[in-house]
Amino acid sequence: MVPLRQLSVGNSRSTDVRGWPPEPAGALPVVLRAARLMRARKAAALLVSAAFAAVGGPTLMHRRRRQRGDYRIVILEYHDTGPDGAKHELLVSASRLRRHLRYLRRYYRLISLSEAVAMLARPRELLEDAVVVTLDDGYLGNYRYAWPVFCEEGVPATIFVCTGFLDGSELWFDLAERCLDAAVDRRISLEALDRGLRGAIAAWSHRSRKERVRSWLKSLPPERRDALLSQLRPLCEPLREPRPPLTWEAVREMQRSRIEVGCHTVSHPTLSTLPARR
Incomplete structure (x- = not known):
């Protein structure tokens, strides 16, 4: 028996992003803490799964579950x-x-x-x-x-x-990604932008921080998030075609x-x- 694994079919800038998101340490939004915990659990699960598969665990487990009708x-x-x-x-x-x-x-x-x-x-x-x-x-x-x-x-x-x-309404996270991609590619001026948005753009330029930006956007009330995107979008036009x-x-x-x-x-x-x- 072969184990079913998750099938994912998942320019540096000088701006300092160590203080981003703008919330103080220890007070990250629930969504950010959950995302961090999920990433840690996923990494641990993949490690355990690989070790388990290497010793033939899935085959033995499948046989035992079949015997129990589980x-x-x-x-x-x-x-x-x-x-x-x-x-x-x-x-x-x-x-x-x-x-x-x-x-x-x-x-x-x-x-x-x-x-x-x-x-x-x-x-x-x-x-x-x-x-x-x-x-x-x-x-x-x-x-x-x-x-x-x-x-x-x-x-x-x-x-x-x-x-x-x-x-006809684009999904908000797709619009956010199109704006952030354009902001990074064109190196738009950040001075007039909201502090959180400046940090998001700087973090977006680092591939390892993109999920953190997504989690921060998800944690915002919809009205706040939409206001930030309305502030950013005019500076990034024209955008690439949406999906x-x-x-x-x-x-x-x-x-x-x-x-x-x-x-x-x-x-x-x-x-x-x-x-x-x-």
Whole structure:
């Protein structure tokens, strides 16, 4: 038995970023602390997983679980899909997606999300390990590149769409990344910008700090974050082309095959930053 591992299909500037984000030490937002803890756990998990696989642990564990009838359902999450050579840490090429699915089919049963829910309600019917494939946010690449692969390989999938994105509003984090990329590439003047935004741009120029910038933006109330992006965007125009969303026509067409569609909020906010009334 081969273990299922997470399939990620994840100019220096002189500005001092050691004091960024602007919160004092020991008082980082909850989202930042959670992101730091998640990175540490992920690194530890990968190390343990590699050592476990090296000594044949997964095969032994699978045999023992089969003897007990203890099978698992794993949710595998993707985001955007594109052609070979496309570069974005949350984008997987169609050819790589196909390789993933063929690998998974060798060791797992590939089922839809609705099938998984039904099986969890009747666990005795789960007679083998299963995997559910999902795609988040609702990028057009899911229709152009992923859907043909799912059809050809006979694999069901679920796409969770942000309805506001499909209606024409760009996802805030995609806009933020386009602005930050332009600000770093063009070395725009930072003097007139908010202190936190200056630090974010400086940190964004260091690849190892990009996740910290994302976590900081996620920790901000939506109104505050939108105000910062409104301040930054005019200084960065023109921006590179955004990643396009699915159309509702494409969603309906995919639903007629083995693609299930779920809701992923309207605008993809960080729910912990919203007031209770929302």
